[in-house]
Amino acid sequence: MIRKLLIANRGEIARRVIRTCREVGVSPVAVFSDPDADAPHVREADAAVRLPGATPSDTYLRGDALVAAALAAGADAVHPGYGFLSENASFARAVLAAGLTWVGPDPEVIDAMGSKVAAKKRMAAAGVPVLPELDPESADEFPLLVKASAGGGGRGMRVVRSRAELAEQVAAARREAESAFGDGTVFCEPLLEHARHVEVQVLADAHGTVWALGERECSIQRRHQKIIEETPSPAVTPQARERLFDAATKAAEAIGYVGAGTVEFLLTDEGSFHFLEVNTRLQVEHPVTEEVFGVDLVAWQLAIAEGARLPVDPPTPNGHAIEARLYAEDPAHDWRPASGTVHRFAVPDGVRVDSGVEDGSEVGVHYDPMLAKVIAWAPTRHAAIRKLAAALERTEIHGLITNRDLLVRTLRHPEFGAGNTHTDFLDQHALTTPEPVDVRPAALAAALALAERRRTAALPLGWRNLPSQRQKTVFEHEGDAVEVDYRHTRTGVETSLGLTVVATSPDAVTFERDGVRTTFPVAVYGDRVEVGSVSLTPRPRFPEPEAKIAEGASVAPMPGTVVRVSVEPGQRVEAGAELLVLEAMKMEHRVPAATGGTVTEVLVQAGQQVDAGDVLAIVEAEDSLAGSSGGAVS
Template sequence: MIKTLLIANRGEIARRIIRTCKANGIRTVAVFSDPDATAPHVREADFAVHLPGASPTDTYLRADLLVEAARTAGADAVHPGYGFLSENAGFARAVETAGLTWVGPAPDAIEAMGSKVAAKKRMAAAGVPTLPELDPDTVTEFPVLIKASAGGGGRGMRVVREKAEFHDALASARREAESAFGDPTVFCEPLLEHARHVEVQILADTHGTVWALGERECSIQRRHQKIVEESPSPAVDDEIRERLFAAAVAAAGSIGYVGAGTVEFMLKGTDFHFLEVNTRLQVEHPVTELVHGVDLVEWQLRIAEGARLPEEPPRPRGHAIEVRLYAEDPAHDWRPASGTLHRFHVPGDVRLDSGVEDGSEVSVHYDPMLAKVVAHAPTRRAAARKLATALADARIHGLVTNRRLLVDVLEHDAFLDGDTHTGFLTEHDLTRTVDPQPFALAAALANAATRRIGHLPLGWRNVRSQRPKAKFLHGDELIEVEYDPRQATENTVVLDLDGVRVPFHVARYDDLVEVDSPRGSLTLRVVPRFPEPQTKLAPGATVAPMPGTVVRVSVEQGQQVEAGAELLVLEAMKMEHRVLATNAGTVAELLVERAQQVNAGDVLAVVEES
């Protein structure tokens, strides 16, 4: 029996595992890096052990420190969560060598699937349909997909449509794979356009029982990372489902799999091909739990203790949809955001698996996912409506997120019709412009109400010559509004817009103003009446959009470049981000070099216009 479990992870998944352990009387041990010292998962665990350092390489990827932490805290088992060392056979062996229970498949099974190149060969031998593997050194036919052999989650993955792009994409994929998984090995596959990403949840005990616990569709992706997942798939009928389940069970049987895992496929029409086996719990496991009424983490723990699965899995009921809420800006190439999350509240009858709360600091060192929001309903459309409403009504203050995009996906006709594929976000333009004027007016009125003299708002005059004005910034856009201070109310401002009364809820954090309404949400910054003098940037200056590390410098001083040309590549929050020239001209100054750390706003290069 497991008495004390060390969770070799952080954030959302650590809190998720703690929740199940508390329900089952198992004590928990959290581990935490320097930036995570005050994180919710640390406070919620029974014990916590510090891993000195900030980067994953120094902390959550140190198998020796994690095993020592388990010993120090008196843990008798280790759960790896997902990501980090969850699919590292060496870590699993180190745990078992230390006399601890590993909550996961055997190290040999992890190793068998750890290399996607070797895994594909093994699956083909087991009769599982696979795509042909292409050697990166001899690729001649395009388009192709470059993939990291040692990992997943979209890292180390690139789509290449032209031969001229291949060399740079290959180098970039290898760098990202090395950074994320410690292994730069990549391989190539033919790119299946307009295919669906469908996966089967498997659960296997040590007594020979294997469940195929339904399928999930995860086709809505950005940067090859899933952001919307659902179960069951709208594209899978009974005949396809039977074949998918048979292939997944065959895959599990070929490696003697034990525990929870996922077999992933690409589905086009009625044909599917093997992608990979994830030898761990998946991020999107909640949709399976809600549809089948099971706790997969509890079953992981019970299987590790030697429990038997019933002969048949529970039957599915209804439909579940999950979205991943990220601190990122879809309008600027999914640029991740870091800083203070002042307010975080998601209402409604939904499941919220989050790693953050009011006041949490989102660090530059880790993936920017804030939470998973999941809705379950009798039908797919009902689940989508419930989830979209909860997201639209959420209060998320302090950081830009992908919340609006997720709502737009859930309300899109093509999504509601089940017409989804991995190129969905490329095919459909989901950018939406919001008129900032009503939001700015509501912000001005709320701000005026906080500056009262007695019962009168500041700016009120007995005889008015003109209305007071307020200025805000929405991104780089300056917005100026006139307002009547007699209409001022502090937190909720009701405006009459074309005959419809619309409430606007206003929250202020120093110069940051967050405005939420049924018509959307907007972040504004107050323009001070007497702004501090600022250093003027040279024309053509390019600044760092976020803190990060320079992993490639693509130009030389004196080089001629076109507008939109790549100047350098930054790594931030586990992903690479290209920094592009804003104008054509000559690289007059190059102020960074490879491996250099930069802060947001640092000048990186200056391109003088020709």
């Protein structure tokens, strides 16, 4: 019997495992890095052990430190969660060698599936369809996909469309794989464009019973990482489902799998499917399976680790479930991750929320920027889509830019509703480009609410002896200036937007237009004003002089580590050319040249830590060079 469980992970998955521990009567033990000292999962556990340091390599990727933490806390078992060391056979062996129960498959199975190259050979021998493997050094079949052999979560993956870019993309994939997994081995396979990503949840006990608990459609992806998942798949027919389940069961039986795992496939429009990998752990998207099948997969993981038997037949599925992953990132700017304080996080009732953050949580630069998963269940797919989109639209996330609006646009896209999804869906339908929105009503609400805050705080509002003059306020929204004005009259507040002001308070403003009233909630955090989903920063009337960034300078878009400098002083570059590469939140991010010209300065070097806004390199534009070369003589 497991009495005390160390959760060798953080954030959302740690809280998820803690929740099941409470339900089944197991005492949860957390671990935490220094940045996570005040994280929710630390407070919710019965005990917590510090892992000194901040980076994953110093903390959550230290198998020896995790085992020592389990022993120090008196735990008798370890649950690895997902990511970090969840698929590391050496860590599993170290847990077992310490006399602890490992909540997962045998280390030999993890080893067998940990290398995607070896796993494909093993599956082919078991009769599971696989894609041919291509040599990264000499591949001549394009387009192709470079993949990390030990990878997952989209890290260490690159699309290559010509031989000219092969070497560069292979090198980048190797660096990212080495950083994320400690193994830079990569391989290539043909890229199946417009294919679907479909996976089968398996659950197996140590007594020979294997369940195939439905398939999950995971085709909506960014950077090869899933952001929307659902079960059942709208593309899988009963006949195809039977073949998928048979292949997944064969895969599990071929390796003697025990515990919860996932067999992933690519599904073509013609209905053929090809093995991708076996994830020897719990998946991020496991909640949709739990909602449809009425099971607790974490509870089954613990029970199977204790030797329990599965019933012969799996439970019957019921209805449809969809999950959306909320990330602190900017889809419109190459999925740039965001860090900072989550001032407010609130999701409406009626949906399941698995979250790693709460009001006041800090999102740092060292870990994946996923904030939460929001899951909706309904009797039909259409009802589940509508329920999830409405819940996301009403979700309050203050303090950080997120992918929330992209998720809502995707869920409400007619092609998604029709079930016509594939792995390049977002690019095909240009969904990363925000829809134009008139933010002036939100800015006007912000201006009126701020005025109410000053009035109730007895702060000076300003005084005019010319009633014809309007009060003007300028905000900044996503780099653009938004100016609004209003005037108090004897009959109320007059605006230039055709809105009637019904009520104002420091926290909300109600407008009426053509007989329809709308209330705008307003929250203020320092110099940031949140009006619904619109974030605004008031611009001062008399701004302080500030240091001017040199023309042609490229600055760090986020805190991170320089992993490669691609240019040197004196080198000529085109606009958009790669100047250097930053690593932040476990992903690589290119820093391009804003203009074509000559590199005059490179201010950083590989391995250097930088902060957002730091100047990294300066490119002198072509017209500047021409202007400084002297005039022509006739």
